[in-house]
Amino acid sequence: MSAAPVLSVRGLCKNFGALIVAQAIDVDLFAGARVGLIGPNGAGKTTFVNLLTGFLHPDAGTITLDGLSIETMVAERRVHHGLARTHQINTLLVEMTVRDNVAIAIAEREKFAWRMMRYKPQWRACLEEAQTRLDQIGIGAIGDRIVRELPYGQQRLLEIAIALALKPRVLLLDEPAAGVPSAETHHIHDVLSKLPKDIAILIIEHDMDVIFRFAQEIIVLVQGRVLRRGVPAEIATDPEVRAVYLGRTVV
Amino acid sequence: MTALNRDEPVAAPPATSFGAMTSGRSWLALVGHALPWAIIIVFYFMAGGYLSLGTQVLIWILFALSLDLALGYAGIVTLGQAAFFGLGAYAAGLFAIHVSPDPILGHIAAVLIAGLFGLVTGAMILHTTGVTFLMLTLAIVSILFEYANQARSLTGGDDGLQGVKIDPIFGMFEFNIFGETAYVYAAVVLFIWFLISWRIVHSPFGRSLDGIRQNARRMRAIGTPVWWRLLAVYTLSAAMAGSAGALSAHATRFVGLSVLSLLTSGIVTVMLILGGTRRLYGAFVGAAVYYLVQDATARISPYFWEFVVGLMLIATVLFLEGGLLDLGRVGRRLFDRLRRRPDPT
Numbered sequence: 245m246s247a248a249p250v251l252s253v254r255g256l257c258k259n260f261g262a263l264i265v266a267q268a269i270d271v272d273l274f275a276g277a278r279v280g281l282i283g284p285n286g287a288g289k290t291t292f293v294n295l296l297t298g299f300l301h302p303d304a305g306t307i308t309l310d311g312l313s314i315e316t317m318v319a320e321r322r323v324h325h326g327l328a329r330t331h332q333i334n335t336l337l338v339e340m341t342v343r344d345n346v347a348i349a350i351a352e353r354e355k356f357a358w359r360m361m362r363y364k365p366q367w368r369a370c371l372e373e374a375q376t377r378l379d380q381i382g383i384g385a386i387g388d389r390i391v392r393e394l395p396y397g398q399q400r401l402l403e404i405a406i407a408l409a410l411k412p413r414v415l416l417l418d419e420p421a422a423g424v425p426s427a428e429t430h431h432i433h434d435v436l437s438k439l440p441k442d443i444a445i446l447i448i449e450h451d452m453d454v455i456f457r458f459a460q461e462i463i464v465l466v467q468g469r470v471l472r473r474g475v476p477a478e479i480a481t482d483p484e485v486r487a488v489y490l491g492r493t494v495v
Numbered sequence: 496m497t498a499l500n501r502d503e504p505v506a507a508p509p510a511t512s513f514g515a516m517t518s519g520r521s522w523l524a525l526v527g528h529a530l531p532w533a534i535i536i537v538f539y540f541m542a543g544g545y546l547s548l549g550t551q552v553l554i555w556i557l558f559a560l561s562l563d564l565a566l567g568y569a570g571i572v573t574l575g576q577a578a579f580f581g582l583g584a585y586a587a588g589l590f591a592i593h594v595s596p597d598p599i600l601g602h603i604a605a606v607l608i609a610g611l612f613g614l615v616t617g618a619m620i621l622h623t624t625g626v627t628f629l630m631l632t633l634a635i636v637s638i639l640f641e642y643a644n645q646a647r648s649l650t651g652g653d654d655g656l657q658g659v660k661i662d663p664i665f666g667m668f669e670f671n672i673f674g675e676t677a678y679v680y681a682a683v684v685l686f687i688w689f690l691i692s693w694r695i696v697h698s699p700f701g702r703s704l705d706g707i708r709q710n711a712r713r714m715r716a717i718g719t720p721v722w723w724r725l726l727a728v729y730t731l732s733a734a735m736a737g738s739a740g741a742l743s744a745h746a747t748r749f750v751g752l753s754v755l756s757l758l759t760s761g762i763v764t765v766m767l768i769l770g771g772t773r774r775l776y777g778a779f780v781g782a783a784v785y786y787l788v789q790d791a792t793a794r795i796s797p798y799f800w801e802f803v804v805g806l807m808l809i810a811t812v813l814f815l816e817g818g819l820l821d822l823g824r825v826g827r828r829l830f831d832r833l834r835r836r837p838d839p840t
Binding site for chain 2: 297335339344351361406409
């Protein structure tokens with residue numbers, strides 16, 4: 245691809261005391277990219293997402309989103325610049341309905357969440373868009389349910405629906421299928437395969453089935469350092485990767 | 496937290512779903528809205544010697560309502576609400592003595608000063624949460640208390656601020672010994688703040704506060720400037736509490752040092768939790784019940800009422816998650832269960 249990357253990370257470093265969690269990480273995400281980020285537990289995958297989204301601040305390095313330097317920007321402003329994420333552990337408004345969870349994100353995206361007066365038509369539009377988005381990922385029927393009552397798998401899908409409602413240019417998926425019973429993961433796979441083509445996506449996943457089906461490129465992270473990067477076929481057969489992560493039985 | 500087991504029925508969620516708000520047009524909801532205001536109006540004509548007590552209840556309802564915005568809706572766990580109430584009271588009293596005896600001007604001044612104080616202190620402490628925040632609010636109210644105690648020439652210290660004289664409202668309605676003017680004045684101010692609060696908690700802004708209370712991290716992830724939202728509602732809550740303080744100063748033409756005491760913060764919190772948070776009307780029920788219990792039991796023994804209120808608070812917290820306003824729902828659930836039980840199969 246010749247165009248400039250949507251998201252460009254250079255020399256990203258982060259330590260928690262003596263523990264190195266990110267060590268000079270370089271990553272480029274182009275529009276439409278599907279990049280898988282894998283690595284053993286504690287490799288720094290979620291930390292990487294937290295650094296990108298502003299939930300953590302890097303010790304060194306730059307993060308550029310569409311030519312805009314964002315590494316010092318607070319998390320909420322990065323979202324408005326087109327960087328959305330899902331969470332490894334469901335992070336939802338559990339006392340609200342499914343539809344309100346999405347609508348509230350749309351209200352923030354449209355920057356009218358400050359409104360205290362004259363909001364009815366806009367809010368109705370938010371609810372309608374929210375319903376459309378829920379329909380699109382196949383959970384439209386549960387729009388009126390309170391999130392707390394939902395099975396875990398549907399909450400995982402809601403995480404994705406909320407992130408998509410922000411109309412991101414870069415989407416970071418932190419283990420979208422984590423904790424979902426294997427009988428239900430196919431629904432998550434369907435949703436992943438139908439994500440808008442123009443969004444650049446970085447996905448963390450332990451389920452190698454998902455990763456190898458979804459990603460065009462895979463980055464292997466070990467102890468905060470990029471061990472390998474390449475197309476799935478290369479990664480799957482790389483002896484070092486297999487030794488540290490995949491194990492001998494997989495693939 | 497998360498229901499992993501799909502087959503297990505989940506208890507009815509608390510009434511924070513905003514879907515309920517749009518379906519609230521039934522006659523029952525209308526009665527629910529009309530009832531408290533009808534009581535406030537009828538009380539005016541039937542109170543007799545109790546009118547001043549009624550005014551106090553209205554003032555504390557407003558005070559508890561201000562706390563509901565911060566504590567109930569936004570989840571800001573504060574024990575410093577007395578700072579704004581006391582500041583509003585002193586501001587209104589001092590304004591009447593030194594600037595102008597006009598009650599409306601004095602009231603506006605008190606609201607602005609309390610709001611500004613909320614804005615400044617909120618900006619300093621709202622980046623903290625939990626116990627840290629709680630301690631900081633305690634510190635702020637304690638500092639104000641001690642300042643008011645020491646600055647005798649300004650505040651009268653522990654003798655209180657005396658010599659407050661207030662002009663008639665709009666030059667027509669004089670504050671008299673029977674307290675009719677004060678009662679209507681308090682009721683009108685409460686009504687205005689109630690409308691504002693109602694509007695706000697159902698607005699997108701209010702929804703985002705509810706979201707922040709439930710999960711601030713989620714809100715940041717959708718781009719909500721959490722700190723600014725909290726600062727906005729904290730400032731508003733402070734202004735409202737200042738308004739209640741101004742009412743208190745105007746109604747009694749006196750400001751006692753106790754308006755700034757920690758106990759004042761404690762009492763308003765007890766009222767709100769008794770009545771129920773995140774309902775707006777919880778403040779009404781809580782303040783009214785608190786005063787009713789105080790009045791009824793104080794006749795038996797001067798300290799007995801504290802015991803009764805304490806017991807009620809414990810019972811409420813243990814059995815009524817949503818405060819006394821939950822009684823209806825809990826009763827209905829109990830009734831349903833009893834009706835189902837005789838069937839041994």
